[in-house]
Amino acid sequence: MKHKCLSLLVLMLATLASFAQQPSATVEMADTFRSNGKIYVVVAVILTIFIGIVLYLVRLDRKVSRLEQETR
């Protein structure tokens, strides 16, 4: 009897888990894109562009600092 109750409980919990997953599983996300790792390529490209812009800003900052020194 005890085993029956336990197995029933496990079954009920299993259905609960499947219910919980149902709404999320139906929504299409970029899961393939993530699982095959191509997303890292996109992140690398965006980071490269961003770092490039930041380096440009740093150079500009240095240049302005030098100008400030000269005009003082």
Add this chain to the structure above:
Amino acid sequence: MKKSWWKILAVALLVYTIVAGLLWNNVPRLPQLQETIRNLYFHVCMWFAMMVLFTCSVVHAIKYLRNNNLRSDILSRQYAVTGIVFGVLGYATGAIWAAYTWADPNLDTSESFSAIAREPKLIGAAIALLIYGAYLVLRDSIQDLDKKARISAVYNVFAFAFLFPSIWIIPRLLPSLHPGGEGGEGGNPGLNYRDLAPTMRLVFYPAIIGWSLLGVWITTLKVRMTLIKEKNLLHEA
């Protein structure tokens, strides 16, 4: 580089935003929005940065009215310009986002657009940006330096006061596609714990700080360049 710790902080936060914002699997799986929900870390942050920059601008405008120092006027103007740039970026990114989520694929582009164009936040943001655009037109149309500074400082206060009803208050009172409209959870959707998945905040808030600091950095560069250019002018004053 002058006082660089917060510039490093800005870059670090933005690198974190890009990496965690794109890779971290912490976003809710929502129909229609799907992966585009990650735009929260970029599109929404443009508007937050714009608000920060416009706030700096109005603070310096009021400072000018108190001390009549042209330096405050230069600061006020440059903060406003960077704020407008961030606002335009927010608008452009919003247009791309809306085209893939709000637009109805069953309708013609024009019909779909006419539905989206009624969105109160779009109209409010357009009005706010046009008012700030008019700020620059007004400034550059006045020859006399002190008059220019004084009139544009007063106009800046007016523009800032109009920013709140046009982008924060009116869109909340009307039915809106944006979060926080009529029939929503109420309160600020960016801060309300029911409107934003808790784990998304761990990227969203650093992203706001990072983008705002980047805006401030760009502005300080422009201010320093203008100060060098107008050096003689400031010494005469």
